[in-house]
Amino acid sequence: MTIQQLSVFIENHPGNLNKVLAVLADNSINIKALTIADTADFGIVRLIVSDPQKAFNALRDKHFSVQLQDILSVEMAPEPGSLYHILNLFATENVSLEYVYAFSYGSKSTLVLRTDNREKAVEIIRKNNLKSVTEADLK
């Protein structure tokens, strides 16, 4: 029920995001999802890509501070209220979301989430028979 996510540290200067994207482009890596969380000084770019390990190595070679991690991921039904329904499961069990974002691939939608309690989150996903997404599903 996990997929691989890259997190890259960037300072908040014009053009810094483009430097990350240039490295990925130079290495023929496809971006499936990208979100940015930022403060006045810095930001974190989170990416789901076609070849996470290759992207990780390429970014490290260019001295970016980058992390590659397995992140929880579940499929979202293409109908109104499905995101609310899933997030509600976590809320009622008192699991806080640190961040969450969604992206589509093919005809399906995937939810990516990081919580403050991973074990419990896994348990919730299992208990409620949420359809998990794995790296292989994205190929």
Next chain:
Amino acid sequence: MIWNRDIECMSRDEMRKLQDRRLIDLVAKVYNHVPFYKRKMDELGVKPTDIKGIEDIPKLPFTYKQDLRDNYPFGLFAVPMKDIVRVHGSSGTTGKPTTVGYTRNDIENWKEVTARCFSMAGITSKDIVQVSYGYGLFTGGLGAHYGAENVGCSVIPMSGGNTRRQLQLMCDFGSTVLACTPSYALHMADAMKDFGYSIDDMKLRVGVFGAEPWTEAMRHELEKKLHIHAHDIYGLSEIMGPGVSMDCEYHDGLHIHEDHFFPEIVDPETKEPLPDGTEGELVFTTLTKEGIPLLRYNTRDLSTLNHEPCACGRTLVRMRKITGRSDDMLIIRGVNLFPSQIEHVLLELGETSAHYILYVDRQNNLDTLELQVELDENHMLDTIRDLQMLTRRIEHALNSACGLTIKVTLVQPKTIARSEGKAIRVVDKRKK
């Protein structure tokens, strides 16, 4: 190994007698041959005959870097130029450079003290020594070179810069000793991966680092990254160059070659001599120098002295590792701050790199401090909250260590300019 047991393990009594004799000769020499010192001593009403030994040293005038600048280039030389065989100089980052001259005997003595230093670090004729200090007017390159050669090492005179080539030859030649500035050693350690090397490709076992102040924490960092014993070689061109003092295998202070360089610690304000263990400015009198002998040269480096015998068997007085200079000290809202304190905090926390730059500014008549710290490539955190907590941990640690509020900003790895010589760590925008 002890290079010169007779001197390095001499009893304190004998050492004092040797120093007494040498000081008496020195004072007569400078009074008669250096007009600057004759004038200074006459002003103080001191005659050479008033100096009967080391106990009279407080009667003598101090010498400052400005005095060397004022007498640029050769005004303080005590011998005619025909007896000078070498000239070195400071880089002169501020104002006029300072120049120093060496007679043949001075060079011999320099070779002797640097050989003692290399031996103190356990370096022998079997070692391959890569000298990555700059060769030239700066004393670092040639000073380390002559010392290593005197010990009988195979010396590779690399000089500074061109890191790729440094690493290539370090690997190909199997250098066992690296001699350079500590910041350049750290730069090389970090650059290894970029050029396709790992520390396992190297045969390094000892580092001889100097020419800039560095902390105990930095020593541990270098020892860990380079798999070496890191030794601190101290020196300055005004006194001789590298080799004035060096730490032995116990790393508990640097043994001063006090048969050549007599040390004192003085109060930075009153210039009164201070007892062992009390911090002050380090002052040297060059007991044997012929080219440019100096009385009570104030280095502005802050240290303490310790005359206790060392576990290594040497009786030579030890000076505490220099971590700051009285003129490097920043005064921020009335609080004294040394850049070394910041380095220490960062290395202690170990959550970021130790590369930083401190910006000092003044806004609405209030000093402000901003510290930019490079995030460690190997230590990325995935949430804004974790990164902000890291920032706050650093701010908190700095506050407890220095008593100052410093705003910390994380920056991307390898974005702060690396130096191949001395590191620039402070930008003081308050300067008018």
